[in-house]
């Protein structure tokens with residue numbers, strides 16, 4: 288039997304397999320990004336350029352220029368190189384270009400922010416640096432009194448603004464906390480998103496009860512965290528005209544298979560590679576291939592979406608009815 292075809296398409300790009308490096312520290316250095324590409328990853332998402340970095344660079348520029356007017360003698364010497372430390376966006380673009388030159392897989396740039404402002408220039412910078420696509424990570428915590436519809440509208444404005452700036456495909460990475468996700472997801476695609484990345488893993492601070500302080504905590508995911516993106520991908524994959532990438536909780540080839548079964552085009556993985564290193568890619572691919580052979584699938588495409596809510600014909604499997612069934616399953620387990 289010939290080896291199964293692991294290739295998939297995502298955002299119009301051909302990926303040799305559905306394993307994608309999620310935005311993570313791996314791309315902060317060219318050598319680690321190249322190591323994971325050499326191990327056989329299907330595509331690379333760069334770490335993000337953050338809106339705050341833009342604001343910071345602007346403030347630094349402002350400070351330098353006003354310092355210049357106070358000390359007249361030096362003023363002109365500030366201007367040629369502005370005195371501002373080489374802005375990180377420029378370095379980011381250079382890093383992306385150098386990674387892109389050295390790897391054969393698609394490289395997706397990433398920006399992370401929440402407002403529709405000057406920082407969106409980063410989108411063009413990333414396109415010009417040679418990215419194959421852009422991922423927009425909207426990390427917005429609606430902690431104020433803003434209503435859901437206002438928040439959603441601001442996402443859509445942001446997506447439209449980015450779409451206008453670039454020609455390359457655009458994926459939008461969002462969190463899971465939306466009241467009516469299918470309707471919102473549809474509007475995101477209408478605003479120009481070619482893909483959705485489900486879901487952003489939010490930083491969740493903890494409380495230290497001894498020091499009564501807030502502890503910044505970024506705990507890495509486990510496979511249990513996959514359930515949330517799995518359910519929503521099952522519900523959304525046949526309803527929206529965008530490719531879905533699952534992120535959060537993909538650690539094993541079984542997690543990859545589940546993601547494909549519910550309709551994801553690829554899986555974006557960070558924590559597992561951070562624990563295990565680049566060689567984990569080869570093992571995941573080997574296990575994925577072995578599973579497909581054992582279950583007589585010829586390709587990833589053949590299996591994709593066969594367990595989406597639409598394919599099952601009974602969407603309630605992923606909805607309320609099964610919740611009641613799950614609760615009842617505990618009835619006989621009381622001590």
Ligand SMILES: Cc1cc2nc3c(=O)[nH]c(=O)nc-3n(C[C@H](O)[C@H](O)[C@H](O)COP(=O)(O)O)c2cc1C
Pocket residue numbers: 309310311312333334335336397399424460486487488507508509534535536537555556557558559
């Ligand atoms: C240390 C670390 C850095 C990350 N940096 C970014 C980032 O720059 N931009 C982004 O969109 N996501 C970032 N993420 C989120 C990951 O891309 C990924 O979506 C998330 O970790 C869930 O996947 P996982 O369960 O495989 O870790 C980061 C995650 C970790 C653990």
